[in-house]
Amino acid sequence: xxxxxxLLILFTAIAFGQDVDISVPYSKxxxxxxxxxxxxxxxxxxxxxxxxxxxxxxxxxxxxxTGFAHLFEHIMFEGSENVPEGxxxxxxxxxxxxxxxxxxxxxxxxxENVPTNALDLALFLESDRMGFLLGAMSxxxxxxxxxxxxNERRQSYEDRPYGMVWIALRxxxxxxxxxxxxxxxxxxxxLSAASYEDVVEFFNLYYTPNxxxxxxxxxxxxxxxxxxxxKWFGGIKRGEKVPRIEVPxxxxxxxxxxxxxxxxxxxxxxFLWHTPAIFKxxxxxxxxxxxxxxxxxNSRLYKRLVYDMQIAQSxxxxxxxxxxxxxxxVRATARAGHTLDxxxxxxxxxxxxxxxxSPSEREIQRMVNQIEASFISQLERVGGFDGKADMLNxxxxxxxxxxxxNTDLNRYRSLxxxxxxxxxxxxxxxxxxxxxxxxxxxxxxxxxx
Numbered sequence: 001x002x003x004x005x006x007l008l009i010l011f012t013a014i015a016f017g018q019d020v021d022i023s024v025p026y027s028k029x030x031x032x033x034x035x036x037x038x039x040x041x042x043x044x045x046x047x048x049x050x051x052x053x054x055x056x057x058x059x060x061x062x063x064x065x066t067g068f069a070h071l072f073e074h075i076m077f078e079g080s081e082n083v084p085e086g087x088x089x090x091x092x093x094x095x096x097x098x099x100x101x102x103x104x105x106x107x108x109x110x111x112e113n114v115p116t117n118a119l120d121l122a123l124f125l126e127s128d129r130m131g132f133l134l135g136a137m138s139x140x141x142x143x144x145x146x147x148x149x150x151n152e153r154r155q156s157y158e159d160r161p162y163g164m165v166w167i168a169l170r171x172x173x174x175x176x177x178x179x180x181x182x183x184x185x186x187x188x189x190x191l192s193a194a195s196y197e198d199v200v201e202f203f204n205l206y207y208t209p210n211x212x213x214x215x216x217x218x219x220x221x222x223x224x225x226x227x228x229x230x231k232w233f234g235g236i237k238r239g240e241k242v243p244r245i246e247v248p249x250x251x252x253x254x255x256x257x258x259x260x261x262x263x264x265x266x267x268x269x270x271f272l273w274h275t276p277a278i279f280k281x282x283x284x285x286x287x288x289x290x291x292x293x294x295x296x297x298n299s300r301l302y303k304r305l306v307y308d309m310q311i312a313q314s315x316x317x318x319x320x321x322x323x324x325x326x327x328x329x330v331r332a333t334a335r336a337g338h339t340l341d342x343x344x345x346x347x348x349x350x351x352x353x354x355x356x357x358s359p360s361e362r363e364i365q366r367m368v369n370q371i372e373a374s375f376i377s378q379l380e381r382v383g384g385f386d387g388k389a390d391m392l393n394x395x396x397x398x399x400x401x402x403x404x405x406n407t408d409l410n411r412y413r414s415l416x417x418x419x420x421x422x423x424x425x426x427x428x429x430x431x432x433x434x435x436x437x438x439x440x441x442x443x444x445x446x447x448x449x
Contacts, residue, residue, distance in 0.1 A: 022375065022405040024388055027222055028396075029229075033238040034210025037229045038392055038402050040217035042382050048218035049383025050112045050122040052130075053393045055213070056206035057106040058186070059179035059245055059324060065194060067149065067186015068202045073103045074145040075199075076110065081132035085141075088125055095121055100385070103184055106323045107397060111390065113383040116219040123232040126214075130207060131236035137203075139196040146191055153185045161264045162437050168258055169272055172433045173327055175251045180324060208239025213396050217389035218382045247324050250274055256433045261440045266313055269340045271330040271347065272433040278321035278398060284411035285423030286319040286328050291367035292359050292420070293317040293330065293350060298366075300350050301330070309346070311338040323398060328427060340436050354424045358417035371412045375405070 029037045058069050079085035092099055097114035112122040157163040167183055174181040182190075214233070216225050252274060276282035294301045294317035305312035313333040320327050330351075332343045381387035395404035 022379065022409065024379075024392065024403055024405055026392060026402050027226075028402060029226060031209065031230060031234055033234065033236055034208070035229075035233050035236075036213040036396065037226065037233075038213065038215045038396060039220065039222045039225055040215065040382075040388060040392060041220055041222055042217060042388070043219050045382070046116045046219045047382060048114055048116055048119045048122070048216065048220055049387060049389040050114070050119070050126055051215040051217070051383065051389040051393045052110045052126050053213050053215075053397055054108045054207055055211050055242070055397055056108055057104050058182060058184040059105040060206060060242075061179075061182070061186075061202075063177060063182070064190060065198060065202075066182040066190040067184075068194065068199065069108055069206075070103045070184050070186060071142075071145060071149055071191070071194075071199070072203060072207065073101050073108055074148055075137065075142065076101070076129045076133065078141055078145060079136045080128040081135035082128050083125060083136075085136075088129075091121060092118075092125065097122065098384075102385070104322075105180055105184060107394075109390070109393070111383060111385075119216070119220065119225070120228060123216075123228055127232035127236065130209065130212070130233070133207070134200060134203065137200070142196055142199050146194075149185065150188060150191055153188065153191075156185065157183070162262060162268055164260055164262065165268075165270060165435055165437060168260060168435055169270065169327070169329075169433060172256050172258055172435070173250075173252065173272055173274065175248055177248050178250070179245055179247065180322070205240060206242060209233060209236050210238050211242050213393055215389045215393045215396075215402075217387075217392065245324065250325070252431050252433065254431055258433065258435045260435065260437045262437050263440050264437060265439060266333050266336065267340050267439065268331065268333040268437045269343055269347075270433075270435040270437075272435070273328045273427055273429065273431075275319060275326045275328045275427045277323055277325050279408070279411075282423050282427065283319065283321055283326060284415060285420050286326070286427060287321075287371075287412070288359075288364060288367050288415055288420045289354065289424050289428070290317040290319050290328070291370065292354065292363045295367070295370065300354075301332070301347060304346055304350065305332060305343060311335055311342050311346075340438075344434075351424065351428050354421065355428065358421040361417060364415050364417060364420065368412050368415065371409065375409060 024040060026038050026040045031037060056069055058066060061068055077088055092112060095114060095118035097112055097118055099112040101110040114122045157167055170181055170183055275286050293299055294315050301315045305315050313335045315332040317330045330347055332347060334340055334343055378386050378391060379388060383389050392402040396402040
């Protein structure tokens with residue numbers, strides 16, 4: 001019961017509208033090879049989370065050589081010099097553990113959740129694929145995973161209803177030489193054209209101790225755990241200095257419209273704007289704009305489009321925050337018998353209203369309450385996606401401060417109706433991308449009888 005007390009206090013304080021500080025104590029170390037090690041002690045449950053973040057994503061790729069970061073997300077699970085193919089998952093599962101990984105434009109992330117007594121195993125597995133992957137990699141293995149990724153692209157984009165929007169939005173929001181112009185999964189042409197030597201070169205540059213951070217959180221002794229990190233990772237050679245990403249100027253100066261045909265029954269429209277990078281001024285405000293417009297049944301667009309007028313099947317808005325710049329999306333799917341022009345008229349009206357009149361205090365507080373509830377949910381978990389280990393690692397990479405919890409939360413607590421209105425005015429401007437997806441036209445043929 002004593003272990004639950006801090007969270008119970010936090011829940012109670014938030015329920016009564018009190019601002020409380022979130023404390024996630026940590027210690028940070030830098031090994032001689034450049035690997036940053038962050039430790040967080042939490043004895044609530046006998047579980048440890050190992051969270052490895054490589055500071056490389058699709059934004060580090062080059063035009064014509066895209067998809068490498070995501071390709072390596074797959075290859076890293078295919079065995080290394082001391083871990084035969086298939087044994088990574090088998091050994092972890094036999095010890096009662098689980099694992100996963102993900103890639104986006106900015107980073108590649110792997111984690112293992114294991115019982116306390118399996119920490120040594122998790123660190124060995126993670127270190128072996130950092131230091132000894134190439135010894136087990138071969139052109140045949142790369143080709144096999146290349147085909148897996150191509151198939152994933154087909155399933156996730158090309159053959160999925162409305163899936164090609166995620167390709168089109170990047171191509172139209174960002175110029176060709178911008179790191180966000182291409183999708184994380186890459187293009188079919190680039191995946192096919194990449195040589196084995198290209199792939200090896202990418203790994204040697206980016207998957208190194210000095211381009212990574214390791215969080216170990218949970219039921220640990222910090223002193224013993226640091227010794228284990230040194231044991232498994234200390235002997236891995238430092239890599240070359242990673243070049244800084246060059247970010248060209250954005251070229252969206254007026255409205256750009258795109259229409260896609262797809263095998264769908266209902267038309268869908270997407271509105272996209274450039275917005276500030278994650279944690280920059282305006283980023284939190286645009287989260288609030290998304291909440292006011294389309295978060296929940298009481299939100300403005302949901303109430304008008306879906307409930308009152310019943311011309312939309314669904315409506316969504318969100319701020320897609322990233323390190324080199326973000327974008328804001330409003331997406332609505334028409335109900336049968338209604339048009340995208342009808343949806344656009346209402347969406348533009350509601351955006352114009354938000355830009356001309358400040359939202360209510362109640363709308364802002366509703367959004368802040370949702371953010372605080374999300375924080376509590378994440379703090380309950382030590383590992384996995386969005387648990388404390390993951391948050392510590394993301395905060396460190398994005399801000400340089402692992403314990404950025406309060407600073408992050410206070411961005412939302414300090415919002416005012418006026419600051420949210422001003423952000424809507426500043427960023428929901430005429431220069432936007434509008435992508436419409438319409439049902440594919442079919443050609444009817446008849447046979448002579």
